Amino acid sequence: MALHYPFAEPPAGGELFEVAPGIFWLRMPLPFQLDHINLWLLRDGAGWVIVDTGFADESVRALWQRILAQLNGPVHRLVVTHFHPDHLGLASWLMDETAAPLAMTSGEFLTAHVVWHEVAGHGARFMVEQFRQHGLGAELLAKFETRGSGYRKAVPALPDHYDRLKADDVLTVDGRHWQIIIGHGHAPEHMALYCLELDVLISGDMLLPRISTNISVFAATPKADALRWFLDSLADMAERFPGQTLVLPSHGLPFRGVAERVDELQAHHVDRLQALETSCEQAPKSAAELLDVLFGRALDTHQTMFAMGEAIAHLNYLEHAGRLLRRVDADGVTRYSRPRAAAH
């Protein structure tokens, strides 16, 4: 069955549109090929709860100023699904503007801080070294080195305190209960929120209708089986929401059909895993040498960063599953081959 999209068009940038009783959709611009993010505003009595904050740039701040002036009531709470800049970027600024507290998971709050400060194996130099080991060429590595992580530009300030939310915690908004659902593979402790009374799931980046969520392997956890974690989280969602739950994703249009979308994403990754395995059967290959197999199109520098993380995640999955063997060649590059017994 195909996904069902109840709203054909997104609201204009900076306009509020009610998608369910008391749940408002706000679309903000992003300076990438992925040119927007969806944020959600929840009515909470005389006030509001804001879910995700947008990328820190002047156009988004100006749109927020306009929205805040319209809200006609205090902001009671900011909730951020995960540490990525389009979600967390303006949290600190909005805390200052509204005096509202911030709620996050500890995995996301702490990751934001180590990425911002580039410590504990996080940051551009660790990523460059990770990509060097995975075979990326000197020219691209030099570009990444010069660009830096870009995180501080997009998240200019971080709060130093927050309200910690954990798996299965319940947030009460306007008398309704929102259950905290933790997912892995895209970010360390990504939070989605599910309202039983409304049958609405704010899915963050864990479940998107058209694009496949980026899976990341950090340099600090080089062997992380992030794709397996992601697929397990998806399976969990399909089991919890087999029916007509309205999904409010961070990118794309709201939709119904969790189980159908999870099926599509699982099939997509199974197919990509198979393609990588087959390619490594012909000759051992590095993650960089497999970008073509995985994506089959030209990638710009920004996309290459995500693509490398994604390739490493797929290769880690195959290694953990015993379908590929990792070895480090004389040139210092990690390459993957089929185990002898499995080769044919």
Ligand SMILES: [Zn+2]
């Ligand atoms: Zn994200």
